[in-house]
Amino acid sequence: MASSSSTFTTAETRRILACRHVRGEMHEQPDVLARMSRHVEHFARQVGSLAAEHGGLRDVVFLAPAGTQPVAILGRHAVAARLGPEALPPHTGPDPQSVELDRRLVIALSPSGEDERVLALARRALDSGSALITVTNDAGSPLARLDALNVDIAAGLELSPAPTKSVTGMMLAVLALVDGLPTARPTPPSIADPSQALAMAEAVGALLADPAHADAAAARLVPARRVAVVGQGHHLPAALETARMLKDTADLLVEGFSVEEFCAGPLGGFDARTAVVLLFGPAHATVRSLRARLRIRGARVVVIGNAADEAARPDLPLPDLLVPGAAECVLATVRGQQLAVAAARALGVDPDRPAVIDVTSPSPVRSQHAPAPVRAEREAGDGRTVESPQ
Structure with missing residues (x-):
């Protein structure tokens, strides 16, 4: 019996190692x-229920x-x-530690x-009386088992060193949670609508069924000695993810930036x-201006x-x-994933076996909101807390 089990495990291991994990997991995203x-x-x-229980929420912190x-x-x-322009972080403001901890939401x-x-x-948030929501891809994990609301994205096992489906799954979860924050402002159609x-x-x-655009764009990245990925507003997170994917799957020298x-x-x-890969929407005028400056300098530009x-x-x-x-x-973010895999293919690099894996420590991103002004922070690598760019 032991021999049979061992043979089965070896066969399964070989089958798993033969898979193209990045591409396979990318294509699981629509189902997830x-x-x-x-x-x-x-x-x-x-x-909304947590906000009512705590008499309203004055602070939102992302860990x-x-x-x-x-x-x-x-x-x-x-x-x-969701809360409007008045919720943007000011250069100066009240000490975030002065916020009532029992009216804080920690995600x-x-x-x-x-x-x-x-x-x-x-755990510290729970001990302070803050409302806690955990978002994980493993409902049996230590974080998910804390005495708090757990959102299980249920994306399944992710074997690729460059995560894809867990990233977009967590993005959807966070957007739905934020759409539950009470606000007196008129709200547009919500992602919390099924x-x-x-x-x-x-x-x-539909995007994943259209790889041709990524193949054509990747050809512009192959000869570059250096690549930047730049985003503005809500496209900044996608720019940072695209930079990570290009680095992890195509071994390119890549950095992600806000436009500022x-x-x-x-x-x-x-x-x-x-x-330079630029990500922007119709309202992102600064990135449009940047594109013109880059073309004058002769840089290769790819627009998402x-x-x-x-x-x-x-x-x-x-x-x-x-x-x-x-x-x-x-x-x-999905377009960035496609671009990274296409760039790896164009360079003859196996996207499932990156040369370098970046391992860094966790940090908080804070959003403090009405009636107090919103403030956002992140921790620098040396332990300092610095204000995040908007």
Whole structure:
């Protein structure tokens, strides 16, 4: 019996190792998102219930490992979009530690649910009386078992060193949770509407069925000695994810930037031997201006943007969604995944065996909101806390 079990395990291992994990897991995303679409309304309602139990919420904090921080940044943008321009973080403001802890909502993000620092911070939040929501890809993990509301994205085992389906699954979960925050402002169509979430899942499926645009765009990246990925607003998290994917799957020298960071310094080092991937929507005028400057410098430019935006002429177009704003980040992230795999293929690199895996520590992203002004922070690598760019 022992010999039979051992033979089965070896055969299964060989079968698993023969798989193309990145591409296979990418194509599971429509199903993962479609399953989640049936629960998004419940996620949002739970946030509303927590707010009522705590007499309203004055602060929202996202906890995430650095690898999941783009999802936390998306959450911060979604909070600002839901609460209006007055919710944007000021340069100065009240000490965030002065906020009433029992009126704080903490959203802890960890696909594995085993990140020790996220666990420690989540436990501290519970001890302080804060409302806690955990978002994981393992309902049996230590984080998911805390005495708090757990959102299980149920994306399944992720074997690729470059995660895809857990990233977009957590993005959808965070957007649905934020849509449950109470607000007196008129609200547009919500991703917490199951029909809208399902429409987004179907749009992801349509993008994955269209690899030709990514193949053509990747050809521009192959000769570049350096690549930057730049996003504005709710496209910044997708830009950071695209940079990570290009680095992890294609072994390119890539960095992700907000448009403000890029224009403040790195832009000067980009010329005809470099390439820049720009992600933006119709309202992102700063990135449009940056594209013109890059073309003058001779840099190769690849644009990921809305297909209906004729002025942008995107190389990797995104379909329209009835849910505006932050939800488009999910589609842009999928386009970035396609671009990374296409670049790896063009370079003859196996995307399932990257040369370098980046391992970093978790950090919080804070959104403090009405009636107090929103403030956002992240921790620098040396332990300092610095204000995140908007």
